[in-house]
Amino acid sequence: xxxxxxxxxxxxxxxxxxxxxxxxxxxxxxxxxxxxxxxxxxxxxxxxxxxxxxxxxxxxxxxxxxxxxxxxxxxxxxxxxxxxxxxxxxxxxxxxxxxxxxxxxxxxxxxxxxxxxxxxxxxxxxxxxxxxx
Amino acid sequence: xxxxxxxxxxxxxxxxxxxxxxxxxxxxxxxxxxxxxxxxxxxxxxxxxxxxxxxxxxxxxxxxxxxxxxxxxxxxxxxxxxxxxxxxxxxxxxxxxxxxxxxxxxxxxxxxxxxxxxxxxxxxxxxxxxxxxxxxxxxxxxxxxxxxxxxxxxxxxxxxxxxxxxxxxxxxxxxxxxxxxxxxxxxxxxxxxxxxxxxxxxxxxxxxxxxxxxxxxxxxxxxxxxxxxxxxxxxxxxxxxxxxxxxxxxxxxxxxxxxxxxxxxxxxxxxxxxxxxxxxxxxxxxxxxxxxxxxxxxxxxxxxxxxxxxxxxxxxxxxxxxxxxxxxxxxxxxxxxxxxxxxxxxxxxxxxxxxxxxxxxxxxxxxxxxxxxxxxxxxxxxxxxxxxxxxxxxxxxxxxxxxxxxxxxxxxxxxxxxxxxxxxxxxxxxxxxxxxxxxxxxxxxxxxxxxxxxxxxxxxxxxxxxxxxxxxxxxxxxxxxxxxxxxxxxxxxxxxxxxxxxxxxxxxxxxxxxxxxxxxxxxxxxxxxxxxxxxxxxxxxxxxxxxxxxxxxxxxx
Numbered sequence: 287x288x289x290x291x292x293x294x295x296x297x298x299x300x301x302x303x304x305x306x307x308x309x310x311x312x313x314x315x316x317x318x319x320x321x322x323x324x325x326x327x328x329x330x331x332x333x334x335x336x337x338x339x340x341x342x343x344x345x346x347x348x349x350x351x352x353x354x355x356x357x358x359x360x361x362x363x364x365x366x367x368x369x370x371x372x373x374x375x376x377x378x379x380x381x382x383x384x385x386x387x388x389x390x391x392x393x394x395x396x397x398x399x400x401x402x403x404x405x406x407x408x409x410x411x412x413x414x415x416x417x418x419x
Numbered sequence: 420x421x422x423x424x425x426x427x428x429x430x431x432x433x434x435x436x437x438x439x440x441x442x443x444x445x446x447x448x449x450x451x452x453x454x455x456x457x458x459x460x461x462x463x464x465x466x467x468x469x470x471x472x473x474x475x476x477x478x479x480x481x482x483x484x485x486x487x488x489x490x491x492x493x494x495x496x497x498x499x500x501x502x503x504x505x506x507x508x509x510x511x512x513x514x515x516x517x518x519x520x521x522x523x524x525x526x527x528x529x530x531x532x533x534x535x536x537x538x539x540x541x542x543x544x545x546x547x548x549x550x551x552x553x554x555x556x557x558x559x560x561x562x563x564x565x566x567x568x569x570x571x572x573x574x575x576x577x578x579x580x581x582x583x584x585x586x587x588x589x590x591x592x593x594x595x596x597x598x599x600x601x602x603x604x605x606x607x608x609x610x611x612x613x614x615x616x617x618x619x620x621x622x623x624x625x626x627x628x629x630x631x632x633x634x635x636x637x638x639x640x641x642x643x644x645x646x647x648x649x650x651x652x653x654x655x656x657x658x659x660x661x662x663x664x665x666x667x668x669x670x671x672x673x674x675x676x677x678x679x680x681x682x683x684x685x686x687x688x689x690x691x692x693x694x695x696x697x698x699x700x701x702x703x704x705x706x707x708x709x710x711x712x713x714x715x716x717x718x719x720x721x722x723x724x725x726x727x728x729x730x731x732x733x734x735x736x737x738x739x740x741x742x743x744x745x746x747x748x749x750x751x752x753x754x755x756x757x758x759x760x761x762x763x764x765x766x767x768x769x770x771x772x773x774x775x776x777x778x779x780x781x782x783x784x785x786x787x788x789x790x791x792x793x794x795x796x797x798x799x800x801x802x803x804x805x806x807x808x809x810x811x812x813x814x815x816x817x818x819x820x821x822x823x824x825x826x827x828x829x830x831x832x833x834x835x836x837x838x839x840x841x842x843x844x845x846x847x848x849x850x851x852x853x854x855x856x857x858x859x860x861x862x863x864x865x866x867x868x869x870x871x872x873x874x875x876x877x878x879x880x881x882x883x884x885x886x887x888x889x890x891x892x893x894x895x896x897x898x899x900x901x902x903x904x905x906x907x908x909x910x911x912x913x914x915x916x917x918x919x920x921x922x923x924x925x926x927x928x929x930x931x932x933x934x935x936x937x938x939x940x941x942x943x944x945x946x947x948x949x950x951x952x953x954x955x956x957x958x959x960x961x962x963x964x965x966x967x968x969x970x971x972x973x974x975x976x
Contacts, residue, residue, distance in 0.1 A: 297528075297540070297543065297544060298528040298529060298531075298532050298534070298540060298541070298544050299528060299544075300616060300617030300618050301617075302617055302657070303656070303657045303658050303744075303862075303863075303866050306658075306863040306866065306867070306976055307658075307863075307866055307867055307870045309976040310863075310867045310976060311870070313976065319976060321974045321975075321976050322974065323971075323972060323973075323974030324617055324972060324974075325540075327540070349528055349544060349547060349548050350543075350544075350547040350548060350783070350784075350900065351528075351543035351544050351547060353543070354542055354543025354544075355543055377748075377781065377782065377783070379782060379783065379897060396748060397747065397748040397749075397781055398747060398748060398749050398882075398883045400873070400874050400884065401870065401871070401874040402874070
């Protein structure tokens with residue numbers, strides 16, 4: 287059975303080139319991909335992840351609001367009693383990577399990741415989460 | 420006027436295009452510079468055979484003016500904005516001190532989406548990607564001490580453009596600068612928001628009503644103001660090819676012309692104040708061909724399809740920004756080189772103004788040092804290389820001319836398609852293309868094609884898929900926007916709300932909602948009134964949202 291991925295844009299950031307490219311990369315690699323559309327809140331993303339019964343959530347963030355918003359998505363998922371891994375991709379300064387991970391984000395994809403990197407990191411996030419369970 | 424073979428029709432004055440150009444050149448001002456090579460060879464302002472097309476001659480392939488950079492170099496317009504209005508005002512003054520001669524304002528995401536800084540959706544975004552503007556008070560701080568009758572100002576704002584424009588006019592008038600004296604540009608290009616940049620609020624038709632109102636207002640009251648900057652930049656950044664950037668942007672331009680004509684404005688009254696904004700990507704000659712083709716297409720369509728009589732309506736003038744998307748987070752210093760090459764393409768293509776990106780673009784907003792290096796890059800091109808001595812230096816190159824023709828041909832194919840989609844109206848074709856996700860899908864397709872080429876290394880990106888040694892070195896120092904900026908802005912907004920006359924604010928907002936419901940009313944005067952009462956951006960937008968409704972994009976991958 288193929289894995290299901292929710293890719294989401296949360297907050298006001300409208301840059302959707304990256305997320306659409308990532309969605310297509312994952313689809314071509316055999317994932318079932320669901321895209322939320324723009325301007326979501328942490329709560330609507332968590333709700334969609336549960337409703338769609340996905341294995342992983344990918345957030346694309348290019349405006350600098352990742353520290354404010356990504357941990358909230360993790361928290362909202364936990365509030366709903368699920369442990370779906372969250373991967374953040376976008377313009378993320380190196381110094382924020384560990385902070386995001388400390389806040390419960392599984393993996394961080396930074397600019398320059400190749401299609402193979404994207405697929406490998408999403409798989410790693412899903413596998414790590416499955417092992418933890 | 421030359422025909423397509425470049426020959427002068429009989430029965431004219433008998434002057435060759437070269438002689439006509441010479442007359443126009445002689446009538447224009449020449450800036451003070453040494454127009455020779457480093458060996459001392461004197462340079463003509465332009466080269467070509469007697470019967471060629473010359474700069475300043477229809478269809479303006481070689482440039483809108485006879486003298487081009489001999490009269491005036493391009494405006495070095497650096498885009499800046501972060502934190503509070505005071506922070507950005509400080510950066511503006513730095514830019515002017517460093518020799519920049521135009522300002523370009525970047526607003527933060529909440530402002531771009533018409534939200535106040537204290538809106539729950541704004542959390543974490545205040546002052547981060549640009550400057551936060553909530554009320555007229557922020558606008559006053561933003562341009563404090565800058566001579567707005569001398570320095571032209573560009574404002575990158577779209578969905579709430581009419582409101583920000585109203586605040587800009589109100590702050591200038593409060594300082595005693597008349598609206599007619601204001602020179603600058605409002606981006607105000609809503610169509611590309613749906614297609615590419617995705618900062619939309621109202622549905623397309625309602626949003627176009629506001630664009631109509633700003634065009635009308637500027638046409639009547641602000642002769643030095645560019646009411647729209649029709650922008651391919653974001654279309655390209657979102658993934659379009661150069662040919663698509665060219666075609667979609669110019670098609671949007673046609674749509675605004677049709678909008679103005681539908682509003683009853685004579686085309687020659689408003690078309691001269693439409694300006695363009697293109698990307699300068701790394702494929703050097705293709706970019707130059709794109710700019711040349713853009714001028715030629717615009718001139719032909721304005722004359723033949725839209726009945727323009729004034730040459731100014733046919734001359735495409737444009738701003739250029741180097742391609743943010745071409746820059747890398749890896750080895751960021753090499754971005755200086757990419758930016759220099761891209762900027763050179765813009766200059767050889769005859770741009771009227773230019774923003775050069777900073778090397779840290781892929782990491783964060785620019786530090787002062789990175790922004791200064793970017794400006795210095797333009798100054799080297801302008802003052803050291805001598806490339807500005809001769810207009811359209813690549814005109815007549817078999818390669819560049821062939822590429823220019825090919826760009827034009829590809830764009831024409833897209834115009835034909837949009838014309839068909841709109842049943843004889845480009846405006847309708849563009850709106851339909853937006854509503855049916857046609858543009859969005861085509862742009863995403865092109866982005867994915869490029870990504871696949873990068874993945875398979877058929878296209879090289881230095882530091883990303885090849886030549887990666889050195890990627891692990893220490894990162895640049897980057898600009899930090901802290902949550903302290905957000906807190907300062909929130910306090911400021913509280914203070915303004917506490918000081919204003921709430922009754923007057925409520926009254927003007929009610930009047931605005933009433934007028935919004937009547938399509939025949941121009942909303943600009945009431946928007947200016949609302950700005951003067953310190954109504955917030957969010958309040959003004961809400962009052963229109965109640966009437967116009969909100970646009971929701973159907974998500975597609």
